[in-house]
Amino acid sequence: MSAPRFSDAFRAELHELFAWRRDVRAFRPDPLPQGALERLLATACLAPSVGLSQPWRFVLVDDPARRAAVRANFERANGEALAAEPSERQSLYARLKLAGLDDAPGHVAVFADPCTEQGHGLGRRTMPEALDYSAVLAIHTLWLAARAEGIGVGWVSILDPAPLAATLEVPATWHFVGYLCIGFARADHEVPTLETAGWECRRPPETFLIRR
Numbered sequence: 291m292s293a294p295r296f297s298d299a300f301r302a303e304l305h306e307l308f309a310w311r312r313d314v315r316a317f318r319p320d321p322l323p324q325g326a327l328e329r330l331l332a333t334a335c336l337a338p339s340v341g342l343s344q345p346w347r348f349v350l351v352d353d354p355a356r357r358a359a360v361r362a363n364f365e366r367a368n369g370e371a372l373a374a375e376p377s378e379r380q381s382l383y384a385r386l387k388l389a390g391l392d393d394a395p396g397h398v399a400v401f402a403d404p405c406t407e408q409g410h411g412l413g414r415r416t417m418p419e420a421l422d423y424s425a426v427l428a429i430h431t432l433w434l435a436a437r438a439e440g441i442g443v444g445w446v447s448i449l450d451p452a453p454l455a456a457t458l459e460v461p462a463t464w465h466f467v468g469y470l471c472i473g474f475a476r477a478d479h480e481v482p483t484l485e486t487a488g489w490e491c492r493r494p495p496e497t498f499l500i501r502r
Contacts, residue, residue: 307434307437307438308434309480310437310478310480311433311434311437312437312442312475312478312479312482312483313443313444313445313482313483313484314390314442314443314444314471314473314475315387315388315389315390315444315483316387316390316393316475316476316477317390317393317394317395317442317444317471317473317474317475317476318393318473318474318475318476319393319395319473320395320473320474321395322395322396322441322472322473322474326439326441327350327396327398327472330432330435330436330439330441330472331348331398331432333431333432333435334346334348334428334429334431334432334435335428336431337424337427337428337430337431338424338427339409339421339424339427339428340409340412340413340414340417340420340421340423340424341408341409341410341411341412341413341414342408342409342412343406343408343409343412343414343421343424344406344408344409344424345402345403345404345406345408345409345421345422345424345425346400346401346402346403346424346425346428346467347400347401347402347403347425347460347464348398348399348400349398349399349400349401349458349460350396350397350398351397351398351399351458352397356457356458357391357397359453359457360391360397360399360449360454360457360469361391361392363449363450363453363454363457364389364391364446364448364449366450367448367449367450368388368389368448371383371448372384382487382488382489383489385487386484386487386489387483388446388448389444389446389448389471390444390446390471390473391446391471393473394444394471394472394473395472395473396470396471396472396473397469397470397471397472398469398470398472399454399458399460399466399468399469399470400425400428400429400466400467400468400469400470401425401455401460401464401465401466401467402421402422402424402425402464402465402467403421403461403463403464403465404418404421404463404464404465405461405463406421421465422465422467425465425467426467426468429445429467429468429470432470436472440474441472441473441474442472442473442474442475443470443471443472444470444471444472445468445469445470446468446469446470446471447468447469449466449469451465451466454466454469
């Protein structure tokens with residue numbers, strides 16, 4: 291079977307998809323289409339992984355009590371993060387909307403399983419953290435696939451991993467990677483929310499290039 295040939299038009303649309311991928315923080319409460327979440331997770335599993343280990347583990351969080359516990363976890367962690375900010379930035383931090391936990395219809399916690407035997411350890415003897423990186427690639431793959439369907443994703447990282455794992459009753463060996471809120475955005479923005487809020491600005495690619 292020959293590899294597909296992608297047109298200039300497709301590559302332009304792909305670049306547009308990258309540009310319009312946003313970390314969504316405000317969701318409409320509308321439910322996702324039937325089977326959409328499962329389809330997006332199946333696409334996420336096409337992501338590359340070290341040694342073909344596929345270490346990602348997706349926990350769909352539907353139970354209201356567990357969601358409430360996740361929300362409480364966020365409130366505690368966010369309060370600590372606010373207190374840790376320099377005094378001159380605390381008011382700006384407090385104005386940021388940092389999670390869509392209340393309205394997003396889909397909640398998915400993503401973990402990496404460091405004990406997986408799949409892949410037979412290939413590629414991770416010197417860099418065991420490559421398992422976590424593989425899970426991050428799965429998240430990014432899901433993120434782009436969702437955006438292509440007009441579905442938004444928000445990554446909540448302001449959470450305490452240990453109590454979160456206890457809330458979700460996952461194996462103690464799993465590494466928490468990210469908590470995803472998934473649903474339809476209240477508004478679409480080409481510019482990152484944190485940039486429009488004055489928190490940080492995106493820098494040009496040459497800023498990060500180093501030649502040796």
